[in-house]
Amino acid sequence: MDQELRELYQQVILDHNKSPRNFRLIDHPTNHAEGYNPLCGDNINVFLSLNDEGIIEDISFQGSGCAISKASASLMTSMLKGKSVEEAERIFNKFHELVTDKLGDNPDIDELGKLAVFGGVREFPARVKCASLAWHTMINALHNKNEKVVTE
Numbered sequence: 001m002d003q004e005l006r007e008l009y010q011q012v013i014l015d016h017n018k019s020p021r022n023f024r025l026i027d028h029p030t031n032h033a034e035g036y037n038p039l040c041g042d043n044i045n046v047f048l049s050l051n052d053e054g055i056i057e058d059i060s061f062q063g064s065g066c067a068i069s070k071a072s073a074s075l076m077t078s079m080l081k082g083k084s085v086e087e088a089e090r091i092f093n094k095f096h097e098l099v100t101d102k103l104g105d106n107p108d109i110d111e112l113g114k115l116a117v118f119g120g121v122r123e124f125p126a127r128v129k130c131a132s133l134a135w136h137t138m139i140n141a142l143h144n145k146n147e148k149v150v151t152e
């Protein structure tokens with residue numbers, strides 16, 4: 001990671017770990033899933049409120065995890081509020097390709113915004129699971145599968 005990205009990465013992780021956005025319950029969620037990282041035993045719950053048009057009207061998370069998992073969940077929920085299910089799936093795919101280093105040489109990651117800093121975790125395989133835990137859980141919540149997700 002170059003110096004500038006490393007600094008940005010640290011800033012973003014610290015900020016969102018200290019004051020995570022959307023770290024709360026939703027009163028009557030339409031969708032919910034629980035995710036679990038077997039490497040560390042951390043878990044996360046993602047709650048969604050989807051309207052009839054398939055728009056994410058509200059999204060939140062709760063659980064215990066490291067700074068990376070919390071920051072990733074915080075940024076994810078901030079980014080996905082107001083998005084459609086299809087957009088959320090597209091952003092998930094892009095984020096997943098970013099952290100697993102599958103984007104190729106000239107990645108178009110503008111739409112990921114601050115999430116781009118998570119590109120740094122691909123150098124640390126164990127951290128990839130931390131960064132993607134909330135995302136896998138969100139995808140399961142979208143499809144309203146209530147079983148536990150285990151990061152692969």
Ligand code: FES
Nearest residue numbers: 040042066069130
């Ligand atoms: Fe548990 Fe990162 S160490 S989610």
